[in-house]
Amino acid sequence: MSYIITGKAKAGNTYDAIVIGSGISGGWAAKEFCEKGLKTLVLERGRNVEHVKDYPTAMKEQWEFPHRMEIPPQIRNQNPILDKCYAWNESTDHFFVKDEEHPYIQKKPFHWIKGYQVGGKSLMWARMTQRWSDLDFEANAKDGYGVDWPIRYKDIAPWYSYVEKFVGVTGNKDGIPHLPDGEFLPPFEMNCLEKHVKATIEERFEERHLIIGRRANHTERVGNRGPCMKRDRCYRGCPLGGYFSSNSATIPAAIATGNLTLRPDSVVHSIIYDEESGKATGVRVIDTHTKEMMEYYSKVVFVNASTINSTLILMNSTSSRFPNGLGNDSGQLGKNLMDHNYEGAVSGQHDGFKDGYYDGKRPVATYIPRFRNVGNDKRTDYVRGFSFSFEALRSPGNMEGIDAPFGADFKNGLFRLGSWHGGMGGMGEMLPYEENQMTLSKEETDQWGMPLVEFNCDFKDNEYKMLDDIVNSGAEMLEAAGFKNIKTRIRKKGIGLGIHEMGTARMGRDPKTSVLNGNNQLHAVKNVFVTDGSCMTSGACQNPSITYMALTARAVDFAVSELKKRNL
Template sequence: MANYNIDADKALTYDAIVVGSGISGGWAAKELTEKGLKTLVLERGRIVKHVEDYPTMNLDPWDMELRGGLTLQEQDKHYKSIRSGFVGKDIEHFHANDRENPYTEVKPFLWVRAHQMGGRSLLWGKQTYRWSDLDFEANARDGHGVDWPIRYRDLEPWYTYVEKFAGISGAPLGLKQLPDSHFLPPMEMNVVEKAVRERIEKNHPGRNMIIGRVAHLTVPHNGRGQCQYRNRCSRGCPYGAYFSSNSTTLPAANATGKLTIRPFSIVQEVIYDDVKGKATGVRVIDAETSEVIDYKARVIFLNASALSTTQIMLNSKSSRFENGLGNDSGELGHNLMDHTYRVGAMGTVEGFDDRYYKGRRPNGIYIPRYWNIDAASKSDKFVRGFGYQGGAGRGGSRAAANLPEYGADFKDKLVQPGPWEFFITGFSESLPQHSNKVMLNPDVLDKWGQPTLSIDAEWGPNEHALNQQAEEDAVEMLERAGLKDVMGFNNNHEMGYGIHEMGTARMGRDPKTSVLNGFNQVHGAANVFVTDGACMTSSSCVNPSLTYMALTARAADHAVSELNKQNI
């Protein structure tokens, strides 16, 4: 795979250092190495080799201890992230140890982390949607937050660039609020989803229901195999059918011969030279030996994930930046955002009892935003909007499992599929609020003696109003579509459950109100780039990872151009 360099020359200067190997870090490594830069990727956790280190990829529940449940010791190890409901024996090894990596919840906040090569690219939901100018212009239009320094036209060619390499399946729709991507063939809706789509679109003109746009290959692509509809993606895909750093970008970077990956490397700070007026490298703590090592580079990309990147920047203090790298504006650590989650409706669909589906499609349906996209859809209750994800399926006969029966007829009931059910859950945009913030906490240290983060953030009135509308609309749409026993739900989760944390080192036009410029460069440290979720100026209501990919590719291109011009 790569040069797993754990004995690097401590005096060695690389052309580039990338902190983190997740979705954006993998892209930074690929782009910088392919442009000729000798690049060091610093990964906080262990090496995970594609296929070889996916121990549960082919296991059934009965192959695992406790049928896939966690032991008490494992539950304690993940006592924070287990709240998400996603941590089981099949993927426990891909989640960070919460005891060794504590954080403080000033207000309840779920922070799910993955410390290994590939990061959360091994665990993400793979929903991939472009932003539009409705998103990039939102702050300027309604006055929340600062204006983005870029527009859709700046990112459009980079969306296409990363999509062609990663492989995005989906279907074009021609909506201004959800630009079409460069698509591989779409996955197919099942028969009930098609019926519900027809009813929703007939009853609610302007509301479209599509198959999810997802980073899954429906045909072989760039040497990777197509999806086998196993729906075991987060265990690691042996076919390389879903996009991850391990299957896609890091192998491409390694092919250049210019990649070094150093695992167990906890980046303590970015080293800033006050005389030179730029960063000269990073200081690393070896997670296994606690040795402190300095690595030098001409350009640095911070891609440790939104809050971890900001934690590094807050800890990077010098006489020039007494309050953290790039923090002249005082905005570093502020404007934390996420997407609301688990609000919507569900119900049963009558008919179609003689119909079923083949495989376990790792994708659902999507209903794009339809509020506040034009004058006709403007609401006086809230700004911005939401979209829905969901789908239809048939479970087993849960009722039969509780019947006091026995014999052949009873056994037949147990293997009969249950009723068709359909659900949609909304993802609402959150506004950038200065009061939603993270701070270094010197009173709570991690296993290596480093200050941890305190997180102080909560949903505001606009997010609550969006969620109320999302539940009301979901119930109305499903009832009018003829579903029975429709039930609305709103789990009122705290921030973090969307696992789409964004902001805290935002881009902007003015160094007085932002941390980064329009090419993701740190104000006052132009050779430091931030292209993970920390850079986001607003949150849209669609999944953000595709935008991280495009921003990273664009920033890497700019970085190499500036290096060649000797501007950084």
């Protein structure tokens, strides 16, 4: 395809903008720059993946896979980190990076789940899209953890609306102040048991709500995408465009302008800094196959390689002006690493609603927004709060009273509906701790000559006290709704499996305590912007991806304005 560079950079290797990474935030940066008329180079370290063409398992049935979608034990044993990821199976294997392909060092357990291809992890994300509110943007300032965000909800609200209209987000306007409503497609419908749980919770518990999830699956056609057919195969890539990904949405929009140049198989080594001008002039790139180093140049650089790799690039971009990494005057680069706490869950069985069922495999669960430390529901043993994802399902087969998995009784049992089950998964906020950090190894390198990342990160007392509350309050709600055989689980598998790594190049008001300003610029290098998860100053308990998208669109708008003024 003409928009892809596969060979060595040539004489014409200068662009208006360079975007590092093609995932959720990088795709948005590409779209916005290209639609504003800038010749834009997108660098992606992984292979090219084209929408529809490169989704090899999207239409396969379970029995068509050699191992019925299970990863064989030998491969699991070779990938102890990846094996902990909920979305990895035989149908999605091709989108995940194996442990040995890009190793790293765990001083304390941090499970880094990677997807190296055009589109990045936008192909495999869970698609939950909740806005933040000032409850989140003001939290650091109020309780003293971390530093104050340099923005508030009013600064980002119009950009949430802007990206939601293009993304296609389903949901209800629920009128919950600390979970602002957005620009929604019609919602998916709750099933009968979920409606019962909603009624019970909202009657029995003050300030608790159960709503249908807000998700980037399309109940109506969005441009030429969708609608979602409720096949529950999203992680394989959707040939229908029934959910938002870079591959189905932002990258095609960028291609349509004629302004995009996409170079896959490109590991960014570092950003080139010119000491005389005080600006970045471009990037150094290693071809993943030939290991050849080359350089590309631009007026502005957006770093969107996903939190860990973005910070790795900045830390590896050293000079006499920045011996500890580009823009790292504060010493905060690599610190304040966060993820969400998904360690607590609750489940149970319900004996009612024997005459009820549902249609298809709905791609969205219901959602219980944060209620702790909101309004009158205060705790004194920990700060911040958590949310829940809740889903009720009915077993498709009733094996009660059947002794063996064969014969006529077994066959008939498969066609009878079983009992209802419900599960709540907690999502707790993790505080930004300076000592939770990533650093670069001084001795070990990967196959491209880049230093290995070292992680030293763990949950602390606040997260564990919150975790106890997660399972206790979840069990309390299921019991109130009439569930039986309620089980709670705290798994303590380690940080990273939320796949919401954030915070290692945080935004802030003061250059002495943060890396980026309120426009996502490096304080010290004004033509370098970072808008992926590394920019986050706190983690909240909402899924962060729609916030990355809004921050990216906002930052590109600012950058283009500054370019026109010749300020960059």
